[in-house]
Amino acid sequence: MATSAGYGFVRARTDIPAVTWLEADGAVTRIVRWKPTLAYSTDETWDRFERNLREDYARVNPRLQGEELDGGFNRQLGRFSVDLSVPLPLFGEGRKDALPHFPGGHRARMIA
Numbered sequence: 001m002a003t004s005a006g007y008g009f010v011r012a013r014t015d016i017p018a019v020t021w022l023e024a025d026g027a028v029t030r031i032v033r034w035k036p037t038l039a040y041s042t043d044e045t046w047d048r049f050e051r052n053l054r055e056d057y058a059r060v061n062p063r064l065q066g067e068e069l070d071g072g073f074n075r076q077l078g079r080f081s082v083d084l085s086v087p088l089p090l091f092g093e094g095r096k097d098a099l100p101h102f103p104g105g106h107r108a109r110m111i112a
Contacts, residue, residue: 014089038087046082053077 002011008023021030057073058064064072 012091014091017090036090040087041082041084049080049082050077053080 002009004010005021008021008029010019010021012019017036018031018033020028022028053076054073057076058069061069061072
């Protein structure tokens, strides 16, 4: 992930405990590293993700009702899975909540 920061950029990966600041020309100005405590998804965080996804699905599909709403939600939920043995990202979205994955390894945004 990367973002602008004043006069330059900040770069990081969610699987490496480090954040790097760079000037606009690419020169590194600061690196911060730490020893993380790994966190993992649980059944509770998956349940929270499912509740949040259901609420969001209903919100963005206000015309769907009953079986049509449930069927669409179940198809959407079926696109996600969680490997409870894989640690959550070190920081960023999903750190405090379940972070389900799309098939193929793409991380899903946690709907908070």
